[in-house]
Amino acid sequence: MMQLECPNCGPRNVSEFRFRGEYVERPHDGADPARRRAWAEYLYFRDNRAGVQKEWWYHQAGCGRWFLAERHTKSHAVENTRYWGGEATS
Amino acid sequence: MSFTLLKRGLRPNRPPAPMWREHPLQDHYDVVIIGGGAHGLATAYYLATVHGITDVAVLEKRYIGSGASGRNTAILRSNYLTPEGILFYDESIKLYENLASELDFNVMFSQRGHLTLAHTDSSMRTMQWRAEVNQIQNVDSRVISPAEVKKLVPFIDTSDRPRYPIMGALYHPPGGVIRHDAVVWGYARAADAKGVHIHQQTEVTGIDVEHNRVVAVQTNRGRIATGTVLNATAGWCSLIAAMAGVRLPVETRPLQACVTEPLKPFLDTVIVSGTFHFYLSQSDRGELVMGASVNPFASYSTDATLDFAEALAGHVLELFPSLAKVRLLRHWAGLCDMTPDFSPIMGTTPVDGFLVDVGWGTYGFKAAPVSGKRMAELIATNRTPELIAPFAYDRFFTGQIVGEKGAAAVTN
Ligand SMILES: Cc1cc2nc3c(=O)[nH]c(=O)nc-3n(C[C@H](O)[C@H](O)[C@H](O)COP(=O)(O)OP(=O)(O)OC[C@H]3O[C@@H](n4cnc5c(N)ncnc54)[C@H](O)[C@@H]3O)c2cc1C
Numbered sequence A: 001m002m003q004l005e006c007p008n009c010g011p012r013n014v015s016e017f018r019f020r021g022e023y024v025e026r027p028h029d030g031a032d033p034a035r036r037r038a039w040a041e042y043l044y045f046r047d048n049r050a051g052v053q054k055e056w057w058y059h060q061a062g063c064g065r066w067f068l069a070e071r072h073t074k075s076h077a078v079e080n081t082r083y084w085g086g087e088a089t090s
Numbered sequence B: 001m002s003f004t005l006l007k008r009g010l011r012p013n014r015p016p017a018p019m020w021r022e023h024p025l026q027d028h029y030d031v032v033i034i035g036g037g038a039h040g041l042a043t044a045y046y047l048a049t050v051h052g053i054t055d056v057a058v059l060e061k062r063y064i065g066s067g068a069s070g071r072n073t074a075i076l077r078s079n080y081l082t083p084e085g086i087l088f089y090d091e092s093i094k095l096y097e098n099l100a101s102e103l104d105f106n107v108m109f110s111q112r113g114h115l116t117l118a119h120t121d122s123s124m125r126t127m128q129w130r131a132e133v134n135q136i137q138n139v140d141s142r143v144i145s146p147a148e149v150k151k152l153v154p155f156i157d158t159s160d161r162p163r164y165p166i167m168g169a170l171y172h173p174p175g176g177v178i179r180h181d182a183v184v185w186g187y188a189r190a191a192d193a194k195g196v197h198i199h200q201q202t203e204v205t206g207i208d209v210e211h212n213r214v215v216a217v218q219t220n221r222g223r224i225a226t227g228t229v230l231n232a233t234a235g236w237c238s239l240i241a242a243m244a245g246v247r248l249p250v251e252t253r254p255l256q257a258c259v260t261e262p263l264k265p266f267l268d269t270v271i272v273s274g275t276f277h278f279y280l281s282q283s284d285r286g287e288l289v290m291g292a293s294v295n296p297f298a299s300y301s302t303d304a305t306l307d308f309a310e311a312l313a314g315h316v317l318e319l320f321p322s323l324a325k326v327r328l329l330r331h332w333a334g335l336c337d338m339t340p341d342f343s344p345i346m347g348t349t350p351v352d353g354f355l356v357d358v359g360w361g362t363y364g365f366k367a368a369p370v371s372g373k374r375m376a377e378l379i380a381t382n383r384t385p386e387l388i389a390p391f392a393y394d395r396f397f398t399g400q401i402v403g404e405k406g407a408a409a410v411t412n
């Protein structure tokens, strides 16, 4: 089985994790009607790359922490994982 | 047996006529359709037959049907949950019912009945809800008891032994299966006969947009000038849209399926279990065709995984313990373009002349005729047909998402 490196627990089977989707920058000030379009984009629209993608994972069957991974969406090779705002592993 | 068949059988063998021709790639087409799956080919067919638009190219990077259209489990049904969904899929089933004679090609549509099992109170409630909405729209669909399920499917375990016993089912008699390759080839042959050019091994590598309008498509075989481009590339649709500068609310996920060795016929309905995450039918050759939910993370890989086969087998055996000794024969994956509301995206985009027929997820094969017909109508008349208006690209900005999850999340 494919493995993923949790920044807290180290390498674990991917079945312990939940994939939480492509990382998208969150827009500011959602109350401003002029930014409604940006919010719809944030909620629904994705780049959906065939290549290295930055994405959210959640260690559901482990420590319960959320983190980011950079993973190739064809080969599934994981380049690195890190906490949001943190240093990359490997 | 028909006499024509007998007569042909007695004639000396001749190589069969090619089903579609090869053409040089023109440097201009009125309409360029990207993707040689059932959707792209159906659109080309209706453009040519209904609207007399024949200067059309279908560009396919590999061979036609090499995408999800040649990899699906071919289940057709119209017992959806939302009124707009039911209307739309119902028109597709009606087109399918007539397709073999229309295309003069046996697509082997077998309306053997479709059963969605319920194992919990909440899914019983959803089934009841679906049955009510279906009946109002004249779609044959009703909730049946475990005893009635047992009568239709004698080999299924309706006792309270499984971890989640069967509490009932939504029964949809007109649902069934079709020969997916035949649909692809039939549309291709008929479109070709009307003058559509089908270009295989032709990969789109770029889309030229000037002043927010499509002007050309770049391919590995050269540039094609055109004012109208249809993106019908399912799992790859985000990549094609990005070439035109359009982002889509789509995530690509592989969906796997497999078939077992052939068995004597024992199952003549389609079985779906949302709780156990599997569906099952028996092909005319006797193989059991089985599938489950999409892979757990986004991917463009069509590798088959052992995790999938293991989980699927465990789930199927909960309800069909007698299949324990049956061996798997083939196992594969196809790419699915998942949308947030389990509904497709059809129509215009912010770029003029760039249209989409995407977001078909795990359920789009059944929709190929109606999408093809209505997208052709849109291209020919420049007006969005009412039937597909609820699936517009803009719905994500206006808060009008469709919410078909209850009827499409697991079941194809
Ligand atoms: C395992 C599995 C089971 C399924 N079961 C069912 C089912 O039971 N019932 C149902 O209704 N639906 C089912 N589906 C979904 C259904 O198969 C799809 O929604 C449908 O076939 C999509 O058809 P399409 O023509 O839009 O796309 P596809 O058939 O995927 O065609 C898209 C084509 O675009 C081509 N392409 C991609 N990029 C380029 C490029 N750059 N240039 C040129 N061409 C390109 C691809 O090669 C491909 O042939 C299933 C899908 C899978 C994978």
Ligand SMILES: [Zn+2]
Binding pocket: A006, A007, A008, A009, A010, A059, A062, A063, A064, A065
């Ligand atoms: Zn962890």
